[in-house]
Amino acid sequence: QTQLVESGGGLVQAGASLTLSCAPSRRTFNSYTMGWFRQAPGKGREFIAAIRWSGGRTLYSDSVRGRFSVSGNSAENTMYLQMNSLKPEDTAVYYCAAQTTYGMNWYDYDFWGQGTQVTVSS
Numbered sequence: 345q346t347q348l349v350e351s352g353g354g355l356v357q358a359g360a361s362l363t364l365s366c367a368p369s370r371r372t373f374n375s376y377t378m379g380w381f382r383q384a385p386g387k388g389r390e391f392i393a394a395i396r397w398s399g400g401r402t403l404y405s406d407s408v409r410g411r412f413s414v415s416g417n418s419a420e421n422t423m424y425l426q427m428n429s430l431k432p433e434d435t436a437v438y439y440c441a442a443q444t445t446y447g448m449n450w451y452d453y454d455f456w457g458q459g460t461q462v463t464v465s466s
Contacts (some may be wrong), residue, residue, distance in 0.1 A: 347442070347457075348442065350459060350460040352364040352365050353438060353462045356462075358466050359430065361429075362430060364460060365423070375398050375444075376396075376443060376444055377447070378394065378421075379392075379441045380393045380394070380414060380425050380440055381439045381440075381450055381453075382434075384437075392407075392412060392414075392438070393412055393425060394414065395414045401446065408434075412425060430462075432464045432466045435462060435463050435464050437459040437462075439459045441456045
């Protein structure tokens with residue numbers, strides 16, 4: 345059963361911006377770490393960013409630091425990913441996930457959404 349729902353994906357041109365949202369569907373994730381991952385065709389799942397509701401700590405991968413920003417509304421358990429200066433290599437299915445600890449390893453995340461497609465044309 346899907347516990348998280350992503351939205352906001354689409355087709356954009358290089359240089360454009362896009363905001364993804366992630367909301368819980370069946371439960372709350374208070375005190376969890378919420379993360380964003382992406383997976384391009386033929387590649388593994390890549391960590392993008394994470395935010396921990398308790399304390400507001402954030403974590404970014406080197407590939408998106410400075411271009412992407414993760415934020416959220418802890419009261420609603422809703423997380424956002426603001427993506428700026430998009431590049432064709434950002435094309436992937438983007439997933440949100442939740443875990444009880446804090447980090448960037450996908451195998452530590454216990455709950456996942458079904459993903460939303462982001463396509464960046466050159």
